[in-house]
Amino acid sequence: MSTTLAGAAAASTSSEVEYVDAYNSSASVIFQGQDVYIVGEAVDEDPDATFQLRSVDSFDGGDVDSSSFEEELQAEWVGYDELALEVDPSDTGLPTSENPDDDDDVWAIEVDTSGLDAGDYFVRGGELESSPAQEDTFEVTEQGFSATFDDDEVTDDGAESTTELDIDSDRGTYSVTVSADGDLDDDELLRTVFEESDSDAGVFFAEVSYFLDNASDSEVGYDGPTDLEWGDDDYGDVVDALRAAGGVFETDANDNPVLDEDFVDDVTDNSDYSDEADVVEAVTFGDFDVGLWAADEDDADESIVFVELSDTDADVDFDGIDDSDYTFEFSVTDTAASDEQDISVLDSDVEANFDDSVYTQTAGDPVHLTVEFDDTDDAYLVFGDEDVGFVDIVYVEDDTGSGMANVTLNPRLMGMGNGYASVDSEDEVVSLLDEIDLDNPIEWVDNHHHTDDDLPEPFDDLEFYDDGDMDATDRVSFVEFLEELELIDDPVDQPHDLFEWETIDPDTGNPAPDGVDVITGVNEDTGDIAYNQLVRPLQPTDYPLASTDDGVLVADSGELDVDDELDAARVDLTQPGLGEVETMVAPEDDADAHELEEFLDPEIEEATPTPRTGIAEDDRLIVRAEMSGVYGLMVGIADEGDYDPLIEDGFKPHVIHELNEYDGEGVTLEIEETETTGNQDPNRVDFENADKDEVVAFGNHLDGELYIVVDTSASDAFTRDYEDGDTFEATIEYEADTDDSFYFYGPDSLIELIADRYPGGYDVTPDGMPWRGDAGEHTTRDPAYPYFEPGESQTITTEFDMVDRDVGFHALDADDAVQLETDDEAVVSGETNVAPGSSVDLRISNAGETESFLSTEDAAIDTDGSWASEPFDFDDREDGDEATLEYRVGGSAIADTDGIFVEELESVDPADDTADEPTDDGADDTDDSEAADADDAGDSDADAADDTTDDTVDEVTDEADADESDDTATETEGDGIPGFGLTVAIVALLAVAMLTRRRQQ
DSSP states (O other): OOOOOTTOOOSSSOSSOEEEOTTSOBOSEEETTOEEEEESHHHHHOTTSEEEEEEEEEEETTEEEEEEEEEEEEEEEEEHHHHTOOOOGGGGOOOGGGOTTGGGEEEEEEEEOTTOOSEEEEEESTTSOSSOBGGGSEEEEOOOEEEEESOSEEESSSGGGEEEEEEEESSSSEEEEEEOTTSSOHHHHHHHTSOTTTTHHHHHHHHHHHHHHHHHTSTTOOOSOOOOOBTTBOHHHHHHHHHHHTOOBEEOTTSOEEOOHHHHHHHHHSSSOOSHHHHHHHTOBTTTTEEOBOTTSTTGGGEEEEEEEOSEEEEEEOTTOOSEEEEEEEEETTSSOEEEEEEEEEOOOOEEEESOSEEEEETTSOEEEEEEEESOSEEEEEEEETTTTEEEEEEEEOSSSSSEEEEEEOTTTTTTTOTTSEEOSSSEEEESSOOOOTTSHHHHHHHHSOOSSOOOTTSTTOEEESSTTOOGGGEEOHHHHHHHTTSSSSBOSOGGGGEEEEEEOTTTOSBOTTSEEEEEEEOTTOOBOGGGSOSSSOOSSEEEEEEESSOEEEEETTEEEETTEEEEEEEEEEOOOEEEEEEEEEOSSOTTSSOHHHHTOTTOTTTOOEEOSEEETTSEEEEEEEEOSOHHHHHHHHOSSSSHIIIIIOBOHHHHHHHHHOGGGOEEEEEEESOOOTTOOOOBBOTTTOOTTTEEEEEETTTTEEEEEEETTOTTSBSSOOOTTEEEEEEEEEEOOSSOOEEEOHHHHHHHHHHHHSSSSOOOOOSSOTTOEEESSSOOOOOOOTTSOTTOEEEEEEEEEEEOOOEEESSBOTTSOEEEESSTTBOOEEEEOSOTTOOEEEEEEEOTTSOOOEEEEEEEEOTTSEEEEOOBOOTTOOTTOEEEEEEEETTEEEEEEEEEEESSOOOOOGGGOOSOOOOOOOOOOOOHHHHHHHHHHHHSOHHHHHHGGGOOOOOOOOSSOTTOTTSEEEEEESOOOOOTTHHHHHHHHHHHHHHHHHHHO
């Protein structure tokens, strides 16, 4: 009689024998360690025979040619339920007396392959073929498998606690038991596969809770907790809850993990899970599909299982694991494949250190600092305390792998929900009092007003306590924490309490119980929120700054304590104000052709500014002012997504316009003509409409300087065209109210903004953004510079003239012709009001009856307005030859004059010099004849130098003394800032020295 295996995929075409696994699947190729069952007619006919397992040495013609003995085997009655065979043993035809377990058993020969080498095998004996066909053999192959940690060492805390685990195999799917040689319990192993620095742990707890909630509704009858939360519960609680609910795995006949069938049926019949696959998915978690073994499985409390895994590489985290050396064992459940990996968990020495102990900056201007990390890549910075009347928490994270985070704090905007209050362009830097999302205002209120323990990421690890014992009952919300520090009063219970609500039909606007909720008003005096800490921007004083990695803060007896402080520093905000102002020139170009760094670099001649009160047409006008306490607000006005306008690119002119329009800020910056014609408004620099390449403002907030650069050749830089001789005045004023200090529009404005943006019937026009304000507690629009006391103000002014470009020449003869030496190193010099550093060349060509020639050489303008050409080679010219000289700036001629070649320069009495004189450039000139002598001496040979002592020069007529002491008029009521001028003097001296050296070379 034969045993029929219904549905079996036979290993051969022979009807005598079949090789199957415990699931009645073909076992022609199996992995080492799996069990093989030989069943069929040949086994049934002589079950008492002695069988041999033999390994194939060779095949010949498709049959086994030679083989080797491996072991003796016996057929035995095997429970078909155990094998999961889809067989009805009653169909075997065997008499009941020969079937002692009635219909529940079949004859089978079991082969354990765990000790076999890779190769081909068959069974001989009884009625079985002694040299079967190749298709009546089965192949044992070794499963390729590896498990590798990226790092040999990790820490028990911080960023270095994380490494990557890479599971790889040549098999499609498989399950893996994971243990640590008994050194870690199941809950400790479980926690390693969830990287706690991310949201994985929180998601894991939420998934467990969702499953438990479903299990409690099923016939499983689970009655334990279903609201497990990361931070309140631990992984031991998860293990206990899953085992109590039955959501754990046992081994099947093939040693693979399966759920109890009754458990699956109960859950699917009475919950949201529809089938076994859903339930398996519900009790396996994370990238590795990790599950727990049932308590009666071997070493269940010291192992976990990766269920039906495919090749996976993902982070594992040893945060909270005891310091020790561990050997992790990874064993495929149904084969002999395994791997071991050693890893050492070291004591974490987390550091988040500041690069300085004191950061000094004027109030209202951005502060830059660096946090240097060790054994972590993130930290919380606690800014302020109860003594300074303000607390904010800033999360910083190294996103570049540099081991540090660069942080910019903006004290002008902090505490009022502005996104520029704390930023960095590369690393993650975000404040707890973060940017207001006006596109989703109510959601923002719910998530960010911090009236309960559920803070938004990345602040969800913060813990606030109102007592140093830090018991669970001492834990408070952020706003309650601020109340304990007496920074706010009576915090609002729920954000929705800030508004009046009504449920209406959206189509009709009439009240409807099933309609939508709309805001119909703002509740007054409902309580404070976190944004009620400040009434004006952070004032000049010292602000404490601390770093911590665990974010546990305590308000003990009204004093802030950082539980695990890693480092401390101070931010010293000083009094801002105005100093001096001057005008300068730079060579013709777009206003934003150079960055501030280039303007300050004397090596870059085409960008170096030169002090002048006479600004030649087409040159760049630069107004340089000592002023501080405005750059933080300017960054906010610019709103370009980063701090590049301040530190690199410069501000667009509209930022100055907006600053002037912020009436309550009390800052005015204008450049306008001193005289008007008729009923016309004065001509002025057009900050409102000019483009950035026409007008740009550079803020040097570290030194308290503002540079306004104007391309005077641009048609839209001024409100209308200027004319030669027009006088302009630059005025900068910080004005305070006579009676009241500056007050933020603040939370009241914020609440109105939210109400106005929320869909519904409430229409309100807020006073302005919360970080704006004016004089007095109620909206007045009156100016009140935020850092001055009432009645205090400062004003600085300076004047300059716009003039046509002009040039004069040295060495004129009696006929006002420029004398040109017939020499191979002839130098031409003179004076001009064109900006030093400009691209200048001198073109000399034939005139009159002189034979044609054309020579061009570059010329350089010195800081005092004197200029000199590079040497010309006029060795082939004759005495008396005539020439025309053309002075060119930026490729365009601005002046020409006659020239005459001479063997030696004539001496002409300066009193008889009648040459045209260039317009005053406002520079601090030395005696003109001495300047000419110095230039000629530096550019000609020794004889020529002697001759030039008597040269006649074209003298520059001074219309204003460039060295006058009252260039800058400063009116100060209150404290001013002295000490201006050293930087510009050094720049000028360096430029002169470089020019002299180049000429000598």
